[in-house]
Every structure is written in structure tokens, then in C-alpha cells.
Amino acid sequence: xxxxxxxxxxxxxxxxxxxxxxxxxxxxxxxxxxxxxxxxxxxxxxxxxxxxxxxxxxxxxxxxxxxxxxxxxxxxxxxxxxxxxxxxxxxxxxxxxxxxxxxxxxxxxxxxxxxxxxxxxxxxxxxxxxxxxxxxxxxxxxxxxxxxxxxxxxxxxxxxxxxxxxxxxxxxxxxxxxxxxxxxxxxxxxxxxxxxxxxxxxxxxxxxxxxxxxxxxxxxxxxxxxxxxxxxxxxxxxxxxxxxxxxxxxxxxxxxxxxxxxxxxxxxxxxxxxxxxxxxxxxxxxxxxxxxxxxxxxxxxxxxxxxxxxxxxxxxxxxxxxxxxxxxxxxxxxxxxxxxxxxxxxxxxxxxxxxxxxxxxxxxxxxxxxxxxxxxxxxxxxxxxxxxxxxxxxxxxxxxxxxxxxxxxxxxxxxxxxxxxxxxxxxxxxxxxxxxxxxxxxxxxxxxxxxxxxxxxxxxxxxxxxxxxxxxxxxxxxxxxxxxxxxxxxxxxxxxxxxxxxxxxxxxxxxxxxxxxxxxxxxxxxxxxxxxxxxxxxxxxxxxxxxxxxxxxxxxxxxxxxxxxxxxxxxxxxxxxxxxxxxxxxxxxxxxxxxxxxx
Amino acid sequence: xxxxxxxxxxxxxxxxxxxxxxxxxxxxxxxxxxxxxxxxxxxxxxxxxxxxxxxxxxxxxxxxxxxxxxxxxxxxxxxxxxxxxxxxxxxxxxxxxxxxxxxxxxxxxxxxxxxxxxxxxxxxxxxxxxxxxxxxxxxxxxxxxxxxxxxxxxxxxxxxxxxxxxxx
Ligand code: SF4
Ligand code: SF4
Ligand code: SF4
Ligand code: FES
Numbered sequence: 001x002x003x004x005x006x007x008x009x010x011x012x013x014x015x016x017x018x019x020x021x022x023x024x025x026x027x028x029x030x031x032x033x034x035x036x037x038x039x040x041x042x043x044x045x046x047x048x049x050x051x052x053x054x055x056x057x058x059x060x061x062x063x064x065x066x067x068x069x070x071x072x073x074x075x076x077x078x079x080x081x082x083x084x085x086x087x088x089x090x091x092x093x094x095x096x097x098x099x100x101x102x103x104x105x106x107x108x109x110x111x112x113x114x115x116x117x118x119x120x121x122x123x124x125x126x127x128x129x130x131x132x133x134x135x136x137x138x139x140x141x142x143x144x145x146x147x148x149x150x151x152x153x154x155x156x157x158x159x160x161x162x163x164x165x166x167x168x169x170x171x172x173x174x175x176x177x178x179x180x181x182x183x184x185x186x187x188x189x190x191x192x193x194x195x196x197x198x199x200x201x202x203x204x205x206x207x208x209x210x211x212x213x214x215x216x217x218x219x220x221x222x223x224x225x226x227x228x229x230x231x232x233x234x235x236x237x238x239x240x241x242x243x244x245x246x247x248x249x250x251x252x253x254x255x256x257x258x259x260x261x262x263x264x265x266x267x268x269x270x271x272x273x274x275x276x277x278x279x280x281x282x283x284x285x286x287x288x289x290x291x292x293x294x295x296x297x298x299x300x301x302x303x304x305x306x307x308x309x310x311x312x313x314x315x316x317x318x319x320x321x322x323x324x325x326x327x328x329x330x331x332x333x334x335x336x337x338x339x340x341x342x343x344x345x346x347x348x349x350x351x352x353x354x355x356x357x358x359x360x361x362x363x364x365x366x367x368x369x370x371x372x373x374x375x376x377x378x379x380x381x382x383x384x385x386x387x388x389x390x391x392x393x394x395x396x397x398x399x400x401x402x403x404x405x406x407x408x409x410x411x412x413x414x415x416x417x418x419x420x421x422x423x424x425x426x427x428x429x430x431x432x433x434x435x436x437x438x439x440x441x442x443x444x445x446x447x448x449x450x451x452x453x454x455x456x457x458x459x460x461x462x463x464x465x466x467x468x469x470x471x472x473x474x475x476x477x478x479x480x481x482x483x484x485x486x487x488x489x490x491x492x493x494x495x496x497x498x499x500x501x502x503x504x505x506x507x508x509x510x511x512x513x514x515x516x517x518x519x520x521x522x523x524x525x526x527x528x529x530x531x532x533x534x535x536x537x538x539x540x541x542x543x544x545x546x547x548x549x550x551x552x553x554x555x556x557x558x559x560x561x562x563x564x565x566x567x568x569x570x571x572x573x574x575x576x577x578x579x580x581x582x583x584x585x586x587x588x589x590x591x592x593x594x595x596x597x598x599x
Numbered sequence: 600x601x602x603x604x605x606x607x608x609x610x611x612x613x614x615x616x617x618x619x620x621x622x623x624x625x626x627x628x629x630x631x632x633x634x635x636x637x638x639x640x641x642x643x644x645x646x647x648x649x650x651x652x653x654x655x656x657x658x659x660x661x662x663x664x665x666x667x668x669x670x671x672x673x674x675x676x677x678x679x680x681x682x683x684x685x686x687x688x689x690x691x692x693x694x695x696x697x698x699x700x701x702x703x704x705x706x707x708x709x710x711x712x713x714x715x716x717x718x719x720x721x722x723x724x725x726x727x728x729x730x731x732x733x734x735x736x737x738x739x740x741x742x743x744x745x746x747x748x749x750x751x752x753x754x755x756x757x758x759x760x761x762x763x764x765x766x767x
Contacts, residue, residue: 168666173675184671185653580657580667 006073020044021064021075022051032077033086033115035093035205036154037065040519043159048152049089050115053077061085087119095126096177098149104207109516111205112152140188142212142367142587143196143360143512148180151208157181157200164505165479167310169194181208184580191581193313195479197306197503198360198384198512211360211384211513215391218381221352222265229352230340231266232332232411233257235273235422236358236508237385239529243515244389245399250525252533255404260392261356262405268340271407272355273414275331276421276430278552279303280543282569283325284435285560287498291468296320298474298489298496301427303327306361306503306512308573310479315486316575321499324570328421329355329362330371332411333378334568339556340411341374348374354381356388358422358511361503372590373568384513413548416534416541423527424477424507425452425459428500432463432473433542440466447541453531455506455520457481460496473498478505609652614684622647623655627662636663637673641680650684686721686728688766690714691745695734702756703742707731709756710744713763726766 003014008025015024023039025032036048046066053064056074061082064075076082094116101107130136136149155172158181162168169183169192183192201209221229241260242251261269287299302308302323311318326334332355337348355362359382365371366379383391392399407413417433420426429449436444451461452475459475474496476482482501488494504510506523509530534541543549557564576582611620626643630636640659645651651659651674660667674680692707714722714729721728737743740752744762751762 162666162668168668171666171668171672173672175676184656184667 004069004071004073006069006071006075008075009077015069017068019069021053021055021062021067021069021073024069025053025064025075025077030077031118032064033118034065035111035115035152036156038156038159038203039065041156041159041164041203043156045155048093048154050086050093050119052082052085052089054079054082083119086115087121090116090119090121091125093152094121094124096128096130097152098130099124100150100207104150105210105213106207106516110207138188139212140190141194141196142190142363144189144194144198144201145210145212146182146189147208147210148182149208150206151181152206153179153181154205155181156203156205157209160199160203163480165195165197165199165310165503166483167193167195167197167479170200187581190584193310193576193578193580193582195306195309195313195503196361196364196512197479199504201360201512202510202514202516202518211386212363213387214363214381214383215387215394218354218383218391221354221381224352226350227352228267228346228350229265229354230268230270230336230411231261231354231356232270232272232275232329232336233261233356234329234358234362234508235276235419235426235530236511236514236526237356237388238419238533239422239509239526240358240385240514241389241399244386244392247400248525249522250527250529252529252537254533254537255406256399256402258407259402259405260388260397260399263397263402264391264395266354268408268411269405270332270336270411271414271418272328272332272357273418273421274411274546274548275328275335276418277415277543277546277549278331278569279325279328279421279427280417280430280434281549281553281560282331282565283323284431284438284543286323286325287431287435288438289561291497298494298499299323300498301500303421303427304361304501304503304508305359305365307479307482307501309361309364309576310482310503311486312573312576313578315490316577318486318489319573319575321489322573324572326371326569326571327362327365328418329357329382330365330378330571331569333366333371334373335411335552337374337376337378338568339552342556343410348376351376352380353378354383355379356383356385358385358508358513359504360384360512362513367587369585369588370571372588375590377590384511386513386515389515410548410551413546414538415543415546416538417543418546419533419538420530422508422530423453424455424502424505425449425475425500426507426530427502428452428473428475428498430543431498431500434544435471436463436465437542437544439468443542448535452500453527455523458484471498472496473500475500477502477507479503609654611652611654614652615648619647623658624662627659631663637665637670638677641670641674645680650681652682652684656682681719683719683721683728684725686726688726688746689728689730690763691730691732691735693733693735693737693741693743693745694731695738695741697734697738698741698743701741702754705756706742706744706754706759709759710763713759727763 005014011028013024032051034051037044044065046063051064052061054076055062130149138146158170161170238254242253300321336353341348363382366382371378417430452459462470462472465471476485509526510518510523623644630640656670660670716729743752
């Protein structure tokens with residue numbers, strides 16, 4: 001196809017037909033401010049008008065994010081008319097926006113602030129009173145908070161929730177000046193089918209959607225002298241946290257993460273990776289058992305709580321396909337207050353278990369009534385990577401300059417197989433390594449299972465595993481892609497034995513608790529950080545080689561899928577259905593088990 | 600948050616006759632597999648039922664296999680659709696500039712308090728539905744309200760009770 005030639009600010013550009021002015025300008029390094037458009041989402045409603053430019057021969061100004069180029073087009077992006085109009089647009093956006101930047105969760109990280117800066121707004125000529133906080137804020141969900149006052153109606157969240165996640169919780173409602181983005185009938189989020197995935201948070205340009213902040217509860221626990229506070233950090237956190245402190249995207253900062261957690265006062269700094277390895281042992285054995293005994297196949301992974309909630313709402317008929325394994329976070333929690341309590345001689349009632357997750361759905365998971373296997377709340381508090389970043393700032397810790405430290409034993413040791421849990425395909429790759437070794441008694445020829453890596457929506461591979469013969473597996477990330485493999489199962493046409501599903505695009509590295517922003521390029525770089533840890537840093541690369549996991553079986557669990565595993569590491573699911581409104585009960589209070597139970 | 604026009608607990612089996620509900624099913628059946636079915640279904644269903652409360656929107660969403668959020672978005676976008684039943688009388692308060700400066704806002708607030716409803720809502724006894732309008736050209740009489748087709752002008756907040764009590 002022949003290219004279209006145009007000039008933007010006197011620079012000649014040649015682009016494919018159908019390219020928008022905005023994309024053409026980006027190609028030659030001209031920045032046009034945007035707010036509503038997200039090219040990666042294919043979302044350009046042309047609503048906000050901050051991307052106005054002047055096109056010679058056109059009357060008025062043009063929204064560059066939706067306007068396609070034509071041959072010989074002449075565009076100007078910085079004329080006085082353009083600058084005035086953009087500034088006016090931003091002023092109008094600010095006219096009913098609460099001026100709360102100093103104490104807003106997106107302070108210094110907000111796209112509206114940024115366009116206000118770029119367009120040079122220095123005064124507000126219009127001011128319309130905003131809604132009251134009480135009317136505007138929905139805190140019903142343990143994962144996601146909505147503040148309607150700050151919404152600028154870009155509708156990115158609507159697109160991500162409907163198109164990428166196919167959950168369709170949020171919708172533009174009403175119109176004109178009373179337009180809001182809300183669940184149907186303004187239902188509290190917790191009464192909808194919301195998975196808590198937080199993908200809407202990741203695309204929101206402002207502070208209208210954010211994670212439920214649990215920092216203060218953790219501070220309180222840390223300052224309580226009667227408490228012994230243990231912390232686990234999920235695989236993806238080590239390639240995200242640096243971004244909160246301006247480090248290059250995807251930097252592997254495990255050692256600094258540990259040092260920072262210790263400085264914050266956690267008594268033991270452990271790692272979710274420890275139980276990621278454990279998950280592979282339990283789940284691998286579960287898979288083999290199902291294959292040998294004719295259990296329900298394909299088996300689907302269960303590490304991703306947003307995915308689990310989605311399945312419980314939309315595919316409850318497929319619940320028997322879910323692995324009964326708890327997620328690594330919850331396995332860790334259950335062991336922290338049993339195994340660890342036992343070997344450290346600390347009364348589990350004095351242990352506070354905190355986890356650092358790239359995920360908002362993990363907050364919901366930790367509150368599920370099933371998650372009391374230790375007799376206590378297995379995980380007391382969940383902080384996202386963003387919250388940990390804020391906590392480190394609050395503590396005045398200079399993160400970038402921290403010297404690397406090591407995890408505590410025994411729940412801090414892990415293999416490279418555990419680290420790659422943080423990216424799409426990682427659980428599958430880790431499982432294949434171990435299942436192959438268990439079945440054949442030999443290691444996979446190449447431990448890098450590249451067909452399941454990368455950002456393609458559904459990935460498939462077939463591997464010959466000794467006596468089992470060829471085993472077909474699939475990996476899906478993002479719930480729209482999950483639907484593809486699930487519908488195959490429903491139709492009885494699934495060719496797979498084992499399927500990995502991650503709720504978020506890219507897996508946990510793109511989770512709803514990740515630093516802003518998360519784009520495909522960012523996902524790739526974070527994944528590269530994890531593969532670096534697996535490929536070059538870790539001594540062991542197969543979960544069954546983890547000495548601490550071996551020891552755990554020796555002294556405590558005895559055997560995979562055994563009695564203790566069943567009690568502490570496996571769970572069950574509930575049919576939630578899609579009927580609205582859902583009446584969720586609040587977080588269950590765990591009843592302490594009788595003394596000696598669980599041992 | 601305000602449960603604006605949520606109508607979640609309306610019992611449709613009491614509110615509508617079995618014939619009405621059957622008609623709605625037929626309407627859904629008729630349009631089901633056509634693209635762009637939602638708006639015609641809503642239109643015809645509202646003709647049958649007069650208003651579209653939450654349980655009806657759920658039936659329509661289920662029948663057309665659409666997310667409830669999408670159905671709700673469309674219903675709230677077009678002011679033609681209503682999720683609340685209409686009262687016997689519609690009270691329209693003018694909030695155009697002339698009426699506003701002559702105390703229209705106070706009148707409006709007073710009526711809201713008197714009827715215990717927000718804009719667009721209907722009283723529990725189904726007597727009054729409250730709406731606001733922008734200038735209807737009766738500025739000389741401001742502040743004005745309409746109750747169905749009757750105009751009440753030069754109103755004082757204190758007189759609201761009297762005016763409304765005439766309607767029953
Ligand atoms: S959303 Fe952005 S502009 Fe609005 S108060 Fe927060 S930081 Fe300021
Ligand atoms: S958390 Fe996920 S499911 Fe819930 S509204 Fe946001 S995008 Fe939709
Ligand atoms: S909540 Fe955020 S993402 Fe959604 S429309 Fe409002 S500003 Fe946009
Ligand atoms: S970015 Fe172009 S209209 Fe919003």
C-alpha cells in the first residue's frame with residue numbers, strides 16, 4: 001500500500017493510510033496531549049478534546065486522536081488557537097473537578113495534572129460545585145474504590161472491563177452534565193460481577209478508580225509490640241517496585257525489596273515464591289492424579305483470584321475443572337500460621353501475615369471465608385505494589401540506594417520456576433518442568449518452554465511426557481481470552497489436558513496493583529526481568545528442587561495431596577452466578593481451631 | 600451513594616399483569632437475533648409496561664444476552680425511557696434563569712422536601728412525579744411550576760403545601 005504524505009509542524013511524515021494525526025505526530029516525536037484516547041485499547045472516543053490540532057483548510061480545530069491523515073495534509077499543533085483551545089478544554093474539565101491534588105492518590109502521577117501542566121492552565125475561570133464525597137465514593141469492594149467526583153468520563157475503564165475482561169461492570173450512564181460512569185443502577189461494586197481485577201484502575205488517567213488502601217492497618221500491626229509480623233512478596237513485585245522510585249521499567253530489585261521490607265520493621269521477610277514452588281508440587285500431582293484416575297480434564301490453574309471469581313460468576317458449570325490448589329498467597333498464609341508458627345515456637349494468634357501483591361483481587365481472596373485454614377485469617381492484610389511504594393516513601397527510605405539483602409529462611413527460598421509465575425505462561429512452564437521430571441525421571445531437554453511465553457492472547461503447546469504420551473496445554477491471559485478456551489470446554493471440544501488462566505493481560509506483571517502506567521511495552525520489560533531471574537540468577541530452576549519445599553514435606557506435610565495438604569493447601573469454590581445485585585456477606589470471622597488442630 | 604431510580608425490590612408480578620409480562624417475552628423473542636435489538640425492545644416494552652424497572656431490564660438483558668450494564672446505560676441515556684412509574688400528576692418546576700433568580704430553587708427544594716423525592720422520582724403513593732424544566736416562556740409569572748397542564752405562578756415556598764393539596 002502506498003504511504004500517505006503530510007506535514008506536521010513543518011516536518012514531513014509518511015504513514016500508512018488510515019493512520020490518525022495523533023499517531024503520525026508521535027512517529028516524528030511530536031507530543032500531542034491526550035486524555036481519553038488509549039491506542040493500545042483501541043479506545044478513541046474523541047471525547048475529551050485535549051488533543052486538538054489545526055488542519056489547514058478545515059474549519060475549527062480537529063481532535064487528532066480520531067482524525068485520519070490524507071495526502072498533502074498540513075497540520076499545526078502549537079498555534080495560538082490550538083494552545084488556547086486546549087487550555088480551555090482542560091479548564092472546563094477542571095471546572096467540576098475537586099481540587100484535591102495534594103492529597104489525591106494520583107498526586108504526581110495523574111494524567112489530568114499532566115495535561116494541566118502541558119497546556120499551561122494557571123487559573124480556573126469556571127467552578128461548578130462537585131458532588132459530596134459521601135455520595136461519590138464507593139468503598140464496598142475490598143479491591144477497588146470508585147470516586148465519581150474525579151471521573152473525567154474518558155470511558156477507558158468501560159472499554160477495558162467490557163472488551164478486555166468481558167465482565168461489563170461499568171457503563172456510562174445518564175448524559176449531559178449528569179453523565180457518570182457506574183455499575184448498573186449505581187450498585188455498589190461488591191454487589192456486581194466485578195472480579196476485583198483492577199484493570200480499570202490501571203487505565204484510569206485520574207484518581208477516580210484506585211485500590212482500597214490498607215497501609216494504615218499494616219503500620220498499626222508493625223507498631224504493635226505484641227505482634228510478630230511476617231511478610232511475603234509475590235513474584236511480579238520484584239520487577240515492578242523499582243518503577244515507583246523512577247528506576248528503569250522491569251528492573252529486578254529483589255535485594256532492595258527485601259531490604260526495604262526489613263527497614264519497615266517486618267520481623268520475617270519471606271517470599272510467595274516459596275509457595276509458588278509448593279503449588280507446582282501440589283498442582284502437578286493433582287494433574288497427574290486426574291490424568292491417571294480419569295478425573296475432570298482439562299484442569300485449569302487457580303492462582304489468579306480475579307479469574308476464580310470470574311469463573312464462579314460466569315462459568316460455574318466449569319468449577320470442577322479448577323485445580324483445588326489454593327493460590328501461592330493463600331498457601332503461604334495457611335503455612336505461616338501453622339508450619340512457621342510451629343517451627344518458630346510463636347503462638348499463631350500473635351502472628352500477623354501481610355502480603356505484597358501486584359494485584360487488587362488478592363485483597364478479596366484473602367477475605368474469602370474459606371481462607372481460615374490455620375484457624376485464623378491466613379492472610380491478614382494485602383498491599384499492592386503501589387501501596388508498598390507509598391509505604392516506603394512514608395518511611396523515608398531511599399529505595400534506590402539500598403544495599404541488597406537476602407530473604408529469611410525457610411519460607412524465603414525459591415527456584416526460578418517460581419519467579420516466572422509472575423508472567424503469563426509462567427505457571428505452565430514451571431508445571432511442565434516438574435511434571436516432565438516426575439513422570440520421566442529426567443529433566444526437560446530445554447527448561448525454557450518458549451511456546452508458552454509472550455503476549456499472544458491464547459498460547460498452546462504439545463509436549464511428549466514419557467509414558468503419558470503427548471500432552472496438550474494452553475495458556476490464556478485476560479478474561480476475554482479465557483472465554484475462548486472455556487467455551488471450547490463447554491462445547492466439548494477442548495484438546496487440552498491442562499490450561500493456565502491469568503485474569504490480567506500479561507499475567508501478574510500487568511496486575512491491578514502495578515505501578516502506573518502498564519502498557520504492552522512495560523509488560524514485556526517486566527516479563528524480561530522475571531526471565532532474567534529464572535535464567536541467570538536462581539541456582540535451581542525446577543520447583544521440586546527447592547530444598548526448603550523438600551524439607552517442608554519431610555517435617556510437616558509428609559506427602560503431596562496428603563491429609564495436611566488437603567486441609568491447608570486446597571480449597572473449594574462457590575457458584576456465584578450473574579444475577580444482580582449480589583449480596584456478599586462481609587469478610588468472615590475465622591473461628592480459632594481447637595488446640596492441636598491442623599498439626 | 601444515592602440509589603437513584605434503582606427500583607430493585609419492585610415486585611413485577613404485582614406491578615404488571617401476566618398478559619403484560621407475556622407480551623414483553625414476545626417482544627424479546629421477536630427481536631432477539633436481530634442486530635441492534637436493544638432499543639426497539641426497550642421501546643416496545645415501555646409501551647406495554649409504561650416504565651422499565653430493574654427486574655424488567657434484567658429480563659431484557661438476559662433475553663438479548665447483553666450485559667445489564669449496557670442495557671442500563673442505554674435506558675439512562677435516552678430521556679424517553681423511564682425506570683420509575685409515573686405519578687398521576689407530573690410536577691414540573693421551572694429552573695430557567697428568570698424563575699431561578701426569583702426563587703425557583705427554593706420552590707424546588709421545598710417541593711422535594713414536601714414530596715420526599717428527588718428529580719425524576721415518583722412518590723410512593725404514585726401521586727406525583729417530580730421534574731425540572733428550563734424556561735418555558737412564563738417568565739413574567741416566575742417562579743412557576745406546572746402540575747400536569749396547570750400553571751401556578753408567583754409562588755412562595757410557604758404556599759407549596761396548599762398548591763399540592765389541591766391534587767388528589
Ligand atoms: S485526579 Fe488528578 S487532578 Fe484530580 S485531584 Fe487527583 S491528582 Fe488532582
Ligand atoms: S476491577 Fe475488573 S471487573 Fe471490576 S470493574 Fe474494574 S475492570 Fe471491571
Ligand atoms: S473512572 Fe477513570 S477511566 Fe473510568 S471514565 Fe472515569 S476517568 Fe475514565
Ligand atoms: S484524546 Fe483525543 S479527544 Fe480525547
